[in-house]
Amino acid sequence: MMAVGLRTASLIGAPTDVGASDRGSSMGPEALRVAGIERALVRRGLKVLDRGNLSGPPNPVRAPVQGYRHLAEVLEWNRQVHAAVYRDLADGHLPILLGGDHSLSIGSISAVARHCRENGRALRILWLDAHADFNTCELSPSGNLHGMPVACLCGFGPAELVQLGGRTPAVDPRWIRQVGIRSVDSGEKRFVHEQELEVFDMRYIDEMGVRQAMELALADLPTDTHLHVSFDVDFLDPEIAPGVGTTVPGGPSYREAQLCMEMIADTGRVASLDVVELNPALDVRNKTATLAVDLIESLFGKSTLMRRPAVPHSRTISEVDRLLEPRIAAQTAAVSRSARKSMNARTEGSRPRRLGNTT
Secondary structure (H helix, E strand, C coil): CCCCCCCEEEEEEECCCCCCCCCCHHHHHHHHHHCCHHHHHHHCCCEEEEEEECCCCCCCCCCCECCECCHHHHHHHHHHHHHHHHHHHHCCCEEEEEECCHHHHHHHHHHHHHHHHHHCCCEEEEEECCECCCCCCCCCCCCCHHHCHHHHHCCCCCHHHHCCCCCCCCCCHHHEEEECCCECCHHHHHHHHHHCCEEECHHHHHHHCHHHHHHHHCCCCCCCCEEEEEEEHHHCCCCCCCCECCCCCCCCCHHHHHHHHHHHHHHCCEEEEEEECECHHHCCCCHHHHHHHHHHHHHCCCCCCCCCCCCCCCCCHHHHHHHHCHHHHHHHHHHHHHHHHHHHHHHCCCCCCCCCCCC
């Protein structure tokens, strides 16, 4: 089953970089809108409600106080995110948080956990990131709270953030699967092992491949599971995604990232999403935002594979054009039919033969 039917996705912009080390991720929500996130979601069969941007305190650019930078400002932004995400979940919508730095996921995921708790649903969190984000004030060399959201969600952090969702901890570490990790501080690494987080780092992916990593990350999902994806754009290799503040070489390639998203989409259980750490100030002609939108569309069902979906799950390109650009719909439909015929003719005799047992 593919992800989503005719659901309503709500876009929630959180334009702040108060939790980050570098300025610029506050411009992420608009970059994603310019890159066409609404149109991409409509193509996948979603009705889109753009809530606009939340309004919170500015970045004061101060040094850490008792191990935390900008704690009061990060707390206020997360309170707003929590309220917005929780409201949209209660309305039956699929909330998509447009960040902003990754500290905002404390608010979004605590809201998701609260919603699941109140409705008796299981929760699985996929954390796609170059970093484990499991620092504490004792372990962090910088005090930046965008390096601490997973720890805060698991009950390790300032009381104001840890208690945000009404229960401490907001999530159980066993609900989290981290994928693409390749930069972890030494003390943080020990802490991750102590808490038994399930991590599919880049060495695992290099050795075993994306397919096996994602099969394990998505294994044993009960049918009523709420699947939350927290997508830090620095998950991607900086060669293809330069527009982030904390680049780490050796991340997933374009095709590896597409496979991740397609396999998540195949579960049919994506129910909320964070898109964070996009920094247009460091990007090239909005290249990274455009790539992120492309991957998000795959997360909601776009696939390069010539497969017939089990159930109707998305609108065709022509249907989107009739909704958004009526004047060119007929022309686009004709071109699409011609292209499909041409593609079928080219590929009919050229499909690769499967060799051996791939399981």
